[in-house]
Amino acid sequence: MGSLGVHFAINEDMAARLFAxxxxxxxxDLIEEVEEETTGVDHCDTDKAWDAIHRSLTDGLLGDNNGDHPLNAVTLLAVANCTRARSTSSASSHRSRYAT
Structure with a gap:
């Protein structure tokens, strides 16, 4: 099964918590908190298009050092973080979602 993407609009408080x-x-834990709070949260399901989105924002290749920052971190960085989260989480039976 391929990775499925979703982008969430987060508030300043959550952004600060993630950076800290x-x-x-x-x-x-914070990503799972964002995923679970779906009421009133703006999000965009990108499904498998996250791959093409990443490639269009970088040099066309799938890698974490391709292209220029911050565009190269828009999707792939989030995918890497959430893939690691899902592999260690007991919620692995849920549909994979990725926060940026």
Whole structure:
């Protein structure tokens, strides 16, 4: 199964909490918190299009060092973080979602 993408609009408080996270476990917990709070949260399901979105914002290749920052971090960085989150989470049976 391929990776499915979703982008969430987060508020300033959540952005600050994510930037202040000291380790991956804290980031994973915060991402799961965003995923679970679906009422009133703006989001966009990109499904498998996240791959094409990443490639169009970079040099056309799928990699984490391709193109210029911040465009190269729009989708792929979030995918890497959430893939790690899903592999260690008990919620792995849920549809994969990725926060940016």
């Amino acid at each position: 996270a000291k380790d991956d476990d804290v980031v994973i």
